[in-house]
Amino acid sequence: MKVLLVYPKHPDTFWSFSYALRFIGKKASYPPMGLLTIAAMLPREWKLKLIDLNVSSLKNEDILWADYVFISAMSVQESSAKKIIARCIKLKRKVVAGGPLFTALPHHFPEVQHLVLNEAEITLPQFLQDLNLGCPEAVYQTSQWADITDSPVPLWNLINKKYYAAMCLQYSRGCPHDCDFCDVTVLYGRKSRTKSVDNILEELQVLYEHKWRGPVFFVDDNFIGNKKKIKYELLPAIAQWMKKRRYPFGFLTQATITLANDDDLMDLMVEAGFNTVFVGIETPDKKSLIECGKYHNTRGSLIDNIKKLHASGLQVLGGFIVGFDSDKKDIFARMSEFINESGIVTSMVGLLNAPHGTKLYKRLIKENRIIKEMTGNNTDFSINFLPKMDYKELIEGYKKILKDIYNPEAYYNRVRTFLRNYRTAHKIRINISIANIRAMIMSTYKLGMKKGIRKHYWKLMIWTLFRRPALIPHAITLAIYGTHFSKHFQITA
Numbered sequence: 308m309k310v311l312l313v314y315p316k317h318p319d320t321f322w323s324f325s326y327a328l329r330f331i332g333k334k335a336s337y338p339p340m341g342l343l344t345i346a347a348m349l350p351r352e353w354k355l356k357l358i359d360l361n362v363s364s365l366k367n368e369d370i371l372w373a374d375y376v377f378i379s380a381m382s383v384q385e386s387s388a389k390k391i392i393a394r395c396i397k398l399k400r401k402v403v404a405g406g407p408l409f410t411a412l413p414h415h416f417p418e419v420q421h422l423v424l425n426e427a428e429i430t431l432p433q434f435l436q437d438l439n440l441g442c443p444e445a446v447y448q449t450s451q452w453a454d455i456t457d458s459p460v461p462l463w464n465l466i467n468k469k470y471y472a473a474m475c476l477q478y479s480r481g482c483p484h485d486c487d488f489c490d491v492t493v494l495y496g497r498k499s500r501t502k503s504v505d506n507i508l509e510e511l512q513v514l515y516e517h518k519w520r521g522p523v524f525f526v527d528d529n530f531i532g533n534k535k536k537i538k539y540e541l542l543p544a545i546a547q548w549m550k551k552r553r554y555p556f557g558f559l560t561q562a563t564i565t566l567a568n569d570d571d572l573m574d575l576m577v578e579a580g581f582n583t584v585f586v587g588i589e590t591p592d593k594k595s596l597i598e599c600g601k602y603h604n605t606r607g608s609l610i611d612n613i614k615k616l617h618a619s620g621l622q623v624l625g626g627f628i629v630g631f632d633s634d635k636k637d638i639f640a641r642m643s644e645f646i647n648e649s650g651i652v653t654s655m656v657g658l659l660n661a662p663h664g665t666k667l668y669k670r671l672i673k674e675n676r677i678i679k680e681m682t683g684n685n686t687d688f689s690i691n692f693l694p695k696m697d698y699k700e701l702i703e704g705y706k707k708i709l710k711d712i713y714n715p716e717a718y719y720n721r722v723r724t725f726l727r728n729y730r731t732a733h734k735i736r737i738n739i740s741i742a743n744i745r746a747m748i749m750s751t752y753k754l755g756m757k758k759g760i761r762k763h764y765w766k767l768m769i770w771t772l773f774r775r776p777a778l779i780p781h782a783i784t785l786a787i788y789g790t791h792f793s794k795h796f797q798i799t800a
């Protein structure tokens with residue numbers, strides 16, 4: 308059997324970092340870890356080829372080479388996925404599709420011959436067994452949750468790692484919280500299911516043996532969903548493994564703001580090599596947090612907790628939302644003020660959308676307020692329901708936030724606020740690579756000479772050189788990020 312695994316193209320989004328990637332000569336932020344894991348589940352004697360449309364093109368001869376084409380995608384990739392499927396059908400090749408997009412919206416893809424939905428550890432073996440017997444069915448799905456200790460190490464040899472800015476792995480699935488707009492619990496449940504320590508150490512070792520050196524993203528939607536396991540089992544083991552190999556990786560992940568309540572846990576994460584964490588802050592408005600079920604964000608000062616994470620050595624990337632029913636007209640000014648004061652440089656502010664199957668979606672269906680399916684990109688000025696606030700006022704207020712936080716003066720001031728509070732973990736080795744050198748040279752040329760940007764760029768570099776010289780690489784990186792954000796949102800100096 309010859310199988311072509313295809314990963315659809317991501318549109319240009321906040322998280323694509325498309326403009327920033329050019330500075331380091333990379334084509335995409337992360338490889339398609341899901342498809343690489345699926346590849347590892349397929350029979351060893353099969354011939355496999357993987358094409359990621361974010362780093363290369365898909366030719367007709369690639370499709371014709373294959374007996375089956377496997378596709379996995381997220382909702383934001385729906386347009387690209389549909390085009391790939393149409394090409395396969397035209398060339399008379401059968402498609403096997405799975406992943407979050409197809410699991411959430413299987414009715415959008417009646418033309419796909421085989422939908423392997425939910426968690427592949429359960430449904431893929433069923434499909435493979437039937438395929439071997441010559442009687443594969445159209446749909447495979449389950450209401451059970453997989454034991455992810457059975458999930459294999461991704462087949463990294465199917466990709467060219469030089470195209471990517473970071474690698475990725477997964478420790479857990481599921482989240483104990485129940486935010487009404489989030490589909491993580493719909494897709495993966497509310498219990499945090501984890502791999503074993505041995506699983507993770509094996510995955511790290513394989514990446515190490517593939518000579519990867521640099522960032523590694525733990526893609527867990529809530530890395531601290533099971534604090535006891537990561538504190539007393541996982542992190543100590545990773546810390547020992549990293550120290551023995553002189554810290555070849557720097558880790559980033561996602562967690563809740565409750566991480567700031569546990570000093571020991573923060574210290575353990577930094578000791579293990581973590582330096583960045585995405586946190587869903589959502590909003591400074593307490594009523595809106597209660598409305599969406601984000602109660603854990605209402606306890607204590609969000610600003611103080613963010614600064615505590617920065618001081619521990621963990622840079623916070625923040626997620627923010629406007630468009631809650633409880634939002635008043637002052638939310639736009641409050642949001643901008645909060646973000647700039649917090650020092651969260653990478654602040655993704657998006658419009659509230661209701662993913663299919665979530666508690667929010669079900670409520671809005673009952674209220675006859677759903678108008679379409681969401682695009683998966685909540686920074687593209689689209690909203691899939693009728694908001695309580697006047698729509699035009701909401702969009703204009705949203706644009707005002709983006710201008711307030713991503714105009715050059717505000718952005719570079721926020722970078723300094725972050726660098727002023729950030730504590731570096733000196734034990735972590737900085738890998739000087741060609742990409743790093745390229746970024747430094749290009750930022751000096753592209754930003755240091757650009758009208759409207761250069762005075763802010765050089766002010767930041769001089770300030771960092773004299774106040775926090777060890778953080779010069781961070782200052783350069785964040786300056787480059789600023790270019791992506793301003794271009795993505797079309798904000799001029």
